[in-house]
Every structure is written in structure tokens, then in C-alpha cells.
Amino acid sequence: NSFIPYFLEPQQEDNISIDMIKLYQELLPKKESHDRRIKFVKLMDRLMNTEWPDHDIKAHVFGSSVNDLGTSSSDVDLCITTPWNGLRNVKTLAKLFRKSGMQHVVCVPRAKVPIVRLFDPELQLSCDINVNNTLALQNTKMIKAYVALDPRVRPLIMIIKHWTKQRLLNDAANGGTLSSYTWTCMIINFLQQRQPPVLPVLHHIENENKGEDYFFDNVEKLKGFGAANQESLGGLLFAFFRRFAVEFDYHTQVVSVRQGRYLLKTEKGWDTGRNKMSLCVEEPFNVSRNLGNSADIASVQGLRCEFQRFLEMLIAGEDLETICAPYRAM
Numbered sequence: 001n002s003f004i005p006y007f008l009e010p011q012q013e014d015n016i017s018i019d020m021i022k023l024y025q026e027l028l029p030k031k032e033s034h035d036r037r038i039k040f041v042k043l044m045d046r047l048m049n050t051e052w053p054d055h056d057i058k059a060h061v062f063g064s065s066v067n068d069l070g071t072s073s074s075d076v077d078l079c080i081t082t083p084w085n086g087l088r089n090v091k092t093l094a095k096l097f098r099k100s101g102m103q104h105v106v107c108v109p110r111a112k113v114p115i116v117r118l119f120d121p122e123l124q125l126s127c128d129i130n131v132n133n134t135l136a137l138q139n140t141k142m143i144k145a146y147v148a149l150d151p152r153v154r155p156l157i158m159i160i161k162h163w164t165k166q167r168l169l170n171d172a173a174n175g176g177t178l179s180s181y182t183w184t185c186m187i188i189n190f191l192q193q194r195q196p197p198v199l200p201v202l203h204h205i206e207n208e209n210k211g212e213d214y215f216f217d218n219v220e221k222l223k224g225f226g227a228a229n230q231e232s233l234g235g236l237l238f239a240f241f242r243r244f245a246v247e248f249d250y251h252t253q254v255v256s257v258r259q260g261r262y263l264l265k266t267e268k269g270w271d272t273g274r275n276k277m278s279l280c281v282e283e284p285f286n287v288s289r290n291l292g293n294s295a296d297i298a299s300v301q302g303l304r305c306e307f308q309r310f311l312e313m314l315i316a317g318e319d320l321e322t323i324c325a326p327y328r329a330m
């Protein structure tokens with residue numbers, strides 16, 4: 001292992017920061033994309049309430065359509081809430097959407113959270129739908145709060161997400177890698193651990209036994225929290241990749257946004273079974289869930305190679321577009 005510097009050369013860091021702002025501008029969704037999403041949710045709401053009136057069915061958007069981390073091509077994540085148990089089997093929903101003209105309607109009934117996936121050909125949107133998984137609504141609010149706290153958070157996460165998609169490292173369901181949500185938690189935790197910190201630990205603020213679901217959500221009160229940290233976007237990007245290429249101890253450490261630090265696999269009982277070899281990321285509201293367990297040993301090795309590759313290319317002075325070029329099998 002060759003020596004990896006602790007910082008980029010100042011000129012290189014500036015260049016990367018400039019590249020990042022440019023790419024960020026390109027990734028930001030257009031108003032048109034926002035409007036299409038709103039239309040889509042209204043349509044879904046109407047379809048369900050026309051078919052099954054009197055069941056208090058509501059459609060809530062979560063994920064990147066509302067947490068400020070989406071692009072125009074992001075899917076829509078939808079959570080249906082209803083006290084009625086007639087929708088417990090997602091096949092019932094799938095049937096309705098098929099006859100309503102939706103395409104590629106598939107059920108994933110045995111996923112951790114059962115979903116229906118579909119494509120709306122008119123509005124050109126892909127969508128994942130679950131029923132009554134309200135945890136996802138809560139953790140989406142938390143992500144949105146973290147993103148609003150410091151102006152560096154949104155571009156940093158959007159750019160790293162872009163890289164994960166280009167390099168095929170963002171498919172927890174089929175690719176055996178990590179979901180966007182898992183990546184987002186890793187980046188937030190990294191920012192909590194900078195010295196001085198860019199982000200606070202929202203679960204710890206004014207928390208006097210307020211329960212599992214609590215996090216501090218008064219963003220206004222925390223504006224300026226990260227100002228003591230003067231790191232540039234380029235500096236933070238480099239530090240994130242350095243962290244996961246050479247500093248993070250994959251065998252013993254667990255990423256925890258809830259605690260704002262690393263926990264030990266041993267203290268969580270994650271030092272056995274599948275968790276032992278995985279990249280461990282604690283779900284902030286349901287701490288028994290390891291968000292990283294979608295990636296197996298081979299995938300974690302692949303990830304580590306990709307962190308290394310990114311870092312080496314940064315140090316070699318490559319530009320961001322080259323570093324984020326799509327993965328091609330040799």
C-alpha cells in the first residue's frame with residue numbers, strides 16, 4: 001500500500017470543488033420534474049380512493065423526491081397508509097395499477113418491506129410503493145433535516161450518489177451493493193465526525209427519553225452549526241474517500257448516525273454471521289437493522305477497490321467527469 005496524503009494539493013482541491021459545483025448544477029432536478037411527481041401522487045391517490053372508498057387511504061411521498069437529494073431521473077418512493085387490512089397483500093394493489101394503464105407492474109412480496117414497482121408511461125416515472133411502512137417517512141424527514149443544515153451537504157451527497165450509480169454501486173435489491181439511503185447515512189455520519197463537525201447529532205439534541213422515533217427537527221435553531229468547519233467541497237470529498245479507502249476498519253466498526261460516531265460490531269452483536277464480513281451501517285430509528293447487509297463479502301471487496309480507485313484518480317489530478325465515468329466490464 002503506497003502512502004496516501006492527508007490532503008490534496010490546494011490547487012487540486014480548488015479544481016475539484018469547481019468541478020463539483022458544475023456537476024451539482026447539472027444534477028439538480030428541474031421544476032418540471034417536481035410538477036410531474038405531484039401529478040403522479042395525485043393520480044395514485046385518486047385511483048385507490050375511487051376503487052376503495054371509505055378506507056382513509058393516503059399516498060405519502062418519501063425518499064429522494066422529498067429529501068432534496070433527487071435528480072430528474074430518480075424514482076418516486078410512495079408509502080400508502082390505511083387502517084384497512086385489504087391492502088396487506090401488495091398483489092391487490094398491483095392488479096389495480098395494471099388495469100389503470102401502468103406498465104412493468106411487479107410485486108416484490110418477500111422483500112424486507114413488500115413493495116409494488118411500476119412505471120407510469122404518461123408521466124415517465126418509475127415508482128416503488130409500500131403499505132404502512134411509516135419508518136421510511138420518519139427517516140426521510142431526518143435526512144431532509146440534515147441536508148438543510150449546511151450548504152455543503154446537498155452537493156456532496158448528490159455527487160457521491162451520482163458516482164455510486166455510474167459505478168454500479170447503488171443496487172441493494174439486485175446488485176448486492178448498497179441503497180442510496182445507506183450511502184446517505186454513511187456520508188451524514190462522516191460529516192458528523194469531522195473536526196470541527198459539519199453536522200450535529202440530531203438524535204442527541206434535547207432528547208430527554210423522548211423515545212425511538214425522536215430526532216431534533218428544528219433546523220432553524222441549528223443554522224450555522226457547521227460554520228466553524230471551513231473545509232471545502234473538494235476537501236470533504238477527498239476526506240470521505242480517504243476515510244472509506246484506508247481509515248475505516250471494516251472488521252470492527254459500525255457507522256451510527258444515531259450516535260454520531262462509530263460503534264463496535266462486538267457491542268452490537270454484529271461480529272457473527274452475515275454482519276461479520278459486511279460494511280455495517282446502523283438504521284437510525286431501528287437500530288437492530290444493518291443497512292449494509294445487502295452487500296456480501298465480494299461486494300464489500302469491490303466497494304473498497306472503488307474507493308481506492310477514486311482516491312488514486314483524485315490524487316493523480318483527474319477531473320471529476322473522468323473519475324465518475326460509467327463502469328464497463330473488461
Ligand code: CTP
Nearest residue numbers: 063064070074075077136139140179180181291
Ligand atoms: N429506505 C429504508 N431502508 C432502506 C432503504 C431505503 O428505510 N434499507 C427508505 C428511506 O426512507 C429512504 C427511502 O426508502 O429515504 C428511499 O430509499 P432510496 O431509494 O435508497 O433513496 P433515495 O434517497 O430515494 O435515492 P434515489 O434517488 O437513488 O432513489
Ligand code: MG
Nearest residue numbers: 063064075077
Ligand atoms: Mg428512491
